[in-house]
Amino acid sequence: MRTAVVVFPGVNCEHDVVHAIESLGGEAELVWHRDTDLTGFDGVILPGGFAHGDALRTGAIARLSPAMKEVARMATDGAPVLGICNGWQILCESGLVPGAHIANRDLSFICRFEELEVVDTNSVLTRGAEPGQRIRIPLNSYEGNWVDPSETGRVVLRYVDDPNGSQGGAAAVSNAAGNVVGVMPHPERAIDDLLGSSDGRVLLESFLHDD
């Protein structure tokens, strides 16, 4: 499986994502946000960071990038699409997953390991996990407080301790089809025990493998 990792100006997790995907036996390639053709890629990841310095709203400018037309096409075609942290915010602004993000409930920038629970395994992020499985990976965000007035987003991972006020405790949300997922904590930073946890592996392996 060949995965495109889209680089917007201000993104800062792209190399971590490439390293993680390659460590798991996948193929990953950085693509610039102005690229207009993602033909030949089987999946796409929008990595974390601060695209365009979060101008206006997180993800608001990034969703206008030419590459996002290709991301939307791949999402429609059923390809795995994953947005991590800022990448999830971009997916929301693009309307590829429902909802939007606001500041954390306590206005704190949260940077620590969080315990998550798998609540839905019908998504490209969780299909290899067990329902109820506990996963410990790092959260690193200020605007991780997801709101979805439409109540159409499908929560696939939830925080055990509700650190930020996210609706339904959502740490990861899927579109109806399950192939487009946004996740706030960082699975790519938890792929080896040397990093404090290897719990992110099951999530990224889910992304890479549909069996």
Added chain:
Amino acid sequence: MRVTVTIDRRPEIADPEGTTVKKALHDLGFTEATTVRMDRVIHLDVDGDDPDQVRARVEEMCRQLLANPVLEDFAVELEPSSDGAG
């Protein structure tokens, strides 16, 4: 033409920043401040003389970019021209 766009987070959506500022005002003794909402104001200078047309274009800017329809409402206000022409 000078245009002012006000972006309001809808009342049913939480505003953690507004809540924090309200608490700080109360700490200072301004307990009469019962609601604080951190809305956003955007000033634009827009080419065009036809107020209806300018308004329609700016409203479209709000729909496409300036406001997030999931969270926010917007209001567009045209300011009288200050160059003496209108």
